[in-house]
Amino acid sequence: MSSQNKIAVVTGGSRGLGKDMVLSLAKNGLDIVFTYNSQKEAAEEVVKQIEELGQKGIALKFDVSDSTGFDEFTETLTSELQSQLNTDRFDFLINNAGFIHYAEFGNITEEQFTEMENVHLRGPFFLTQKLLPQINPFGGIVNVSSGLTRFATPGFAAYAALKGAMETLTKYQAQELGKRNIRANVIAPGAIETDIMGGAVRDNAEMNRYLASQTALGRVGLPGDIGGVVAFLCSDAAGWINAQRIEISGGSNL
Numbered sequence: 217m218s219s220q221n222k223i224a225v226v227t228g229g230s231r232g233l234g235k236d237m238v239l240s241l242a243k244n245g246l247d248i249v250f251t252y253n254s255q256k257e258a259a260e261e262v263v264k265q266i267e268e269l270g271q272k273g274i275a276l277k278f279d280v281s282d283s284t285g286f287d288e289f290t291e292t293l294t295s296e297l298q299s300q301l302n303t304d305r306f307d308f309l310i311n312n313a314g315f316i317h318y319a320e321f322g323n324i325t326e327e328q329f330t331e332m333e334n335v336h337l338r339g340p341f342f343l344t345q346k347l348l349p350q351i352n353p354f355g356g357i358v359n360v361s362s363g364l365t366r367f368a369t370p371g372f373a374a375y376a377a378l379k380g381a382m383e384t385l386t387k388y389q390a391q392e393l394g395k396r397n398i399r400a401n402v403i404a405p406g407a408i409e410t411d412i413m414g415g416a417v418r419d420n421a422e423m424n425r426y427l428a429s430q431t432a433l434g435r436v437g438l439p440g441d442i443g444g445v446v447a448f449l450c451s452d453a454a455g456w457i458n459a460q461r462i463e464i465s466g467g468s469n470l
């Protein structure tokens with residue numbers, strides 16, 4: 217018996233945007249495999265919330281920055297899919313996991329650059345390549361970029377350059393995978409209140425006010441602004457949306 221529900225694999229689903237993506241996808245009737253890096257308890261809580269929505273939820277520990285672990289992750293993912301969802305394939309891959317080293321171009325170290333490169337470009341690039349044979353036709357890839365690729369804010373040169381590379385990669389994925397009926401799109405959130413950068417957007421009142429003042433809708437984003445868009449991109453209604461960068465920023469820095 218094969219699973220009737222579509223299945224999404226989301227990296228970094230334990231907190232922040234990824235958690236909202238996972239719950240929004242579950243509300244849309246998808247079963248979910250998501251990863252966490254360090255926050256096991258938070259991940260277990262998310263599994264419970266997925267189950268309360270009537271869907272299957274599987275949390276796997278995974279470090280997206282370490283490609284030496286990708287074979288083992290693929291094996292674990294496959295055996296969990298087989299044992300819990302009666303399939304070895306899935307429909308949507310959402311490359312979300314990430315963190316930020318905040319440093320201006322003149323100060324960022326090669327080590328900091330490499331750490332971000334591993335999480336934001338190399339990791340998603342080769343993880344997607346590895347998992348590609350398991351993505352069903354009429355499924356898709358959603359990559360996560362940032363509003364910071366469109367406008368320049370001091371302190372994000374390396375981060376934004378890496379996110380820009382993911383936007384370019386998304387176009388190539390859409391072009392090359394179209395023949396397999398796999399779509400690729402990239403979302404570009406504006407500043408959102410999450411734990412990223414020590415929770416600065418949420419907890420630094422001055423920063424929060426400034427970012428809100430630069431946003432047409434007059435506030436910063438919340439995780440709940442993001443997941444529904446990803447769930448839409450992973451639905452049949454979005455079946456003709458391909459190779460797009462979709463900014464979700466309330467109209468910031470226009």
Ligand SMILES: NC(=O)c1ccc[n+]([C@@H]2O[C@H](COP(=O)([O-])OP(=O)(O)OC[C@H]3O[C@@H](n4cnc5c(N)ncnc54)[C@H](OP(=O)(O)O)[C@@H]3O)[C@@H](O)[C@H]2O)c1
Binds near residue numbers: 230233254313361407
């Ligand atoms: N928040 C924003 O303003 C904003 C704006 C634009 C784009 N983004 C992007 O959105 C994505 C999610 O950010 P967020 O704000 O939701 O961050 P967050 O609240 O800090 O959550 C980060 C998530 O990524 C996971 N993670 C971090 N490093 C990892 C690694 N090496 N391997 C695997 N998983 C890892 C974390 O797992 P644990 O919980 O286990 O640590 C967590 O699930 C990132 O790609 C970020 O660049 C964020």
